[in-house]
Amino acid sequence: MTRIVQRGLGLAAVGFGVLTVISGFSVLFGGADVASLAGNVVAGVLWFNALSGFLYVIAGVCLYRNNPFAFTLAKGLAAAIAVVFVALGWHILEGGAYEARTVAAMTLRLGFWLAIAVYLFRKRHTATRAAP
Template sequence: MKINTLKSLSIAAILFGTLTVFSGGRALFGDAEAQAAVGNAVGFVLWFNFLAGFAYVLVGAALWQGRRWAVWGAGALALATALVAAGFGLHIMSGGAFEMRTVGAMTIRLTFWLTVFAVAPRIR
């Protein structure tokens, strides 16, 4: 049971990272239509999420392999996401334009990595 849970977390992290890189890459480097679909994206959040996607894949692979540092990698991703979310919150409170879906996406990202950081040591 423990191995299956850890493998499931690692697969989820790898898929999450792959989708994050793909969607962020389209928003940053895609054609005009793809970039327009982003709406009021906040630049530093968009760049963070795109770059963090690569780290999601790396940490997911490390979880799959049972590497000890993967748990700390998950914690670092949770902390970095929390810091970016705080900056995003300040951006919103100062009247900056934003997309409500970004609030949801940041909440999902933070919850996911906090969960991995909390659960992975118990099942490793």
């Protein structure tokens, strides 16, 4: 059962990464029409999210293949997203323009990678305790 869950999470991470790359780069390079649909874009957050999508794909493949590097990537992604989220919060508190959906998306991203990191931590901890 654990293998099925882990592979499902890996596929979800790959899908999330592909969608993140497509949506991010379409706003960055899609022209004025696409940019106007995006609304009040916070450029640093947009660039971070678009580029981090590639890491989502790598982490998802590692997760699917049960590669131990998946845990390192999940922790790193969660930490990096948290830092960018704090920067977004600072931007908002300073009166900067933003979209509420950006806050929602960052919440989803952080929750997703925290959940995967916790899952992998518990899996690792359980395996270590069970070893003779």
